[in-house]
Amino acid sequence: MKKLSAPSALPRLGLLLLLWLAALAARSQNACPTPPPAACPEPFRVVDAGTGQEVRTLTVGCPVRFVQAACRPATLPTLLYYQVVQGTNAIPPNCLPTTTAGATTYTPTAADVGPVTVFELSNPDPSSGAGGAGVAYIRNYQVVAPTPPAFTVAPCAGNTALLTLTNSGYSQYTVQVNGGAPQLLTSQPVNIAPGVANTFVVTGSIAGSSCLQSTTQTLTLPVAQAPMLARLTRLGTAASGGPAQFDLAQVPAGFTYTLQAQTTGQPYQTVPGTPASGGTNTATLTLGQVPPGRYRIARTDACGNTAFSNEVPTLGLSGTADNGRNVLTFDLYGGAAVASYSLARSDGAVITLGGSVSTYVDASVQCGRAYDYRLTATLVGSGIIGTRQTVSNTLSLTAQSTTPPPAPLVVASFDLRNRVVVTASPGAGAATFGAGGQVIISRQASGAAPVAYAPLRTGSAAVPRLVLRDSTALGTLLAAPPCYAATLRDTCGNVSSVSPSSCPALLTVEAADPEGQSAQLRWSAFQGPGGPAAGATYQVLTLGADGAVLAISAPLTGLTYLDPAPPLDRQIVRYRVLASGAGLPTGTVSYSNVGTLTRRPRLVLPTAFTPNGDGLNDVLELKGRYLQSFTFIVVDRNGQEVFRTTDRAQTWDGSINGRPPVNAAYVWRLDLRGEDGQPLRQTGTITILK
Incomplete structure (x- = not known):
């Protein structure tokens, strides 16, 4: 029970006591509660304390007032009691309110939430002389505590x-x-x-x-935009359908996006299970089964408004492997207008096609090689709403052929180790040998049976060339000059004709004079892919011990060359012949074997010298050719060493341990290891004359 706020006290204490006693007597006689009279079914009202409007529901924290209805006589405040009791049709114990007379305002609290009964007790005015008992009325209300609006x-x-x-x-x-x-x-x-x-x-x-x-x-809030279906990409290999990915643009979050499809003879229908939520203005939708048709995106907002994107059709790609070519066919649903096609091949080739084509013949294929194709169509009108593309399924075809492949191009050349290196390249302008092919190289020498080497296989990938190294000894090759030819067997089992033979130049070198001060070179004619009739041009290369080119001659057409002045500082002179022309592709050359001229080292000394200080023949100097890695010693008649050097620039003035020269005969010895690794010893005598 809630106690109501009290009214002002009466100024006269005697009258207050009298009225209280009368009210108490009346309450003790009250029938509780009393049904309201028919003429006044609502004997009192509850009104908002601020607005005065009647309320039917009481709100926590909002004060109300209790007001007697005008359809009944007014009761003096000192004889009127109001009390709020929790529950429906609830009354105070013994119908005796514990509140103060005249208290007519009430503010619900959280403890009052639920049904409450407003109890009114009105007593008759004893000063009026009218008798009678007090009357109790009740009305039921609900106290609520609503949360702020959400x-x-x-x-x-x-x-x-x-x-x-x-x-x-x-x-x-x-x-x-x-x-x-x-x-x-x-x-x-x-x-x-x-x-x-x-x-x-x-x-x-x-x-x-x-x-x-x-x-x-x-x-x-995001702004509603016209959604855009930017790209439809088939993810499978079947032209008739399969999984696909849809790339959406202009799809901010806050709206619902649904994929719709139009298939043959049907209006646009929502694809089941494809609601998509937007993101940062883009989204990707992937489906497991997308039949051929035309697709669009529907955007629906919370108000029920719907807008549609552009349309993008599916693109199917099918084809067959014909004899030496792959024939591709495009199937664009509904015949939409295409600005251009881009055909990508798995080897990196990209072919741009006009928008009006529907087939393409790929003749740049190699037998037995597998090719994957992917076609992208850029649709007309993309400049207005952004690029629209549809991408086909992946088509895999293995090229077939019954036509023999072109004969390979063979070039025979020597490396610096005098091994023949035979290089086979694709013929007839092809860039590579197809995967799974075989090149069989054979060697033919005059008077000898042909030698076929084990096939060179291209393996699982295409290659631009295949290389064979023939380790046959150079002496054997010089005795029987070889020529090399090859055939190509492709994956389909087709065998080419035999390639033109390639015969490397074979070089021999000899001294043109007894001392080897000049060299005579001769070589066999180089034969290239152009055959014997295609002449070659030659250049003679002079090499260092490490193979570096020291000199190169002018171009020659003959098969001989005289080097009148080989390097004087080298015991061994190395040569190599470079051949070009003869049907070789531009930039391709062939080398002969490395031919050498080995010359004998020689020490030249006088028989005497005169260390007398006249400036003529005062010292012993070491002169000669190819003096490297040597030791020179001079001994006296007692066998005692008087001079030693390993440097040809060092001279001897005849002194011995700092003492002046002594006229006498001396013995000298030269020990040397040549550039060819052979030892050499040379001895003699020298006389000192003062």
């Missing part, structure tokens, strides 16, 4: 938004947007400022009550 905001088309309440408890709701005039909150959208922060204030009120509750949210 709501969501969803963007709609036309720069509007829909507000949806997520709780209840108020008789009416209003909304203010960006400080504008309040408007009744209904199921209709409200106008917003696009692309910026908007402030929404929702206020709940209860009928007749002056108490209000408000909730504020500030949100930047």
Whole structure:
């Protein structure tokens, strides 16, 4: 039970006591409660303390007043009692209120939430002389404690938004947007400022009550855009359908996006299970089964407005492997207008095709090689709404042929180790040998049976060339000059004709004079892919011990060359002949074997010298050719060493241990290891004459 606030005390204490005793006697006689009279079915009302409007529901924290109805006589405040009792049709114990007479205001608290009974006791005025007992009336109410309004905001088309309440408890709701005039909150959208922060204030009120509750949210809502289906990509290998990926653009979050399909003889229908949520203005949708058709994206907002994207058809790619070519066929659903096609092949080739074509013949294929194709169509109109593309399934074809492949191109050349290196390249302008092919190289020498080497296999990938190294000894090759030829067997079992023979130049070198001060070179004619009739051009290369080129002659057409002045500082002179022309491809050359001229080292000394200081023949100097890695020693007649050097620039003035020269005969010895590794010893005598 709640105690009500007390009215002002009467100024006369005697009268107060009298009235209280009379009221107490009357209450003890009261029938409790009393049904209201028919003429006054609501003997009192509960009104809002602020507005004076009658309320039917009491709200926690909102004060109310109790007012006697006009259809009954008014009761003096000192004889009128109100008390709020929890429960329905509840009364105070013994129908005796514990509140103060005249207290007519009441503020519900959280403890009062639920059904309550407002109990009124009115006593007759004893001073009027009218007798009778007090009368008790009751009325039932509900005390509520509603939470602040909760709501969501969803963007709609036309720069509007829909507000949806997520709780209840108020008789009416209003909304203010960006400080504008309040408007009744209904199921209709409200106008917003696009692309910026908007402030929404929702206020709940209860009928007749002056108490209000408000909730504020500030949100930047996405702006509704025309959705775009930018790209449709088939992910499988079947031209008739399969998985596919849809790349969407202009699909901000806050809206519902649905894929729709139009197939043969059918209007557009929603593809089951394909609602998509937008993201950062883009989204990707992948489906497991996408039949041929035309597709679009439907955007639906919270207000029920729907907008559609552009249409993108499926693109199917099929084909067959014909004799030496792959024939591809395009199937664009509905015959949409195409700006251009781009055909990608697995080896990296990309072919651009006009938008009006529907087939393509790929003749640049090699037998037995597998090719994967992917076709992309750029649709007409992409400049208005952005690029629209549809991508086909992946088509795999293995090229077939019954036509023999072109004979390979063979070039025979020597390396610096005097091994023949035979290089086979694709013939007839082909860039590579196809995967799985075989090149069989054979060697033919005059008077000897042909020698066929083990096949060179291309393996699982195409290669631009195959190389064979023939380790046959150079002496054997010089005795029987070889020529090399090859055939190609492709994966389909077709065998080419035999290639033109390639015969490397074989070089021999000999001294043109007894001392080897000049060299005579001779070589056999080089034969290239052009055959014997295609002449070659030659150049003689002079090499260092490491193979570096020291000199190169002018171009020659003959098969001999005289080097009149080989390097004097080298015991062994190395030569190599470079051949070009003869049907060789541009930039390709062939080398002969490395031929050498080995010359004998020699020390030249006088028989005497005169260390007398006259400036003539005063010292012993070491002169000669190819003096490297040597030791020179001079001994006296007793066998004692008087001079030693390993440097030909060092001289001997005849002194011995710092003493002046002594006229006598001396013996000298030269020990040397030549550039060819052979030892050499040379001895003699030298006489000192002063």
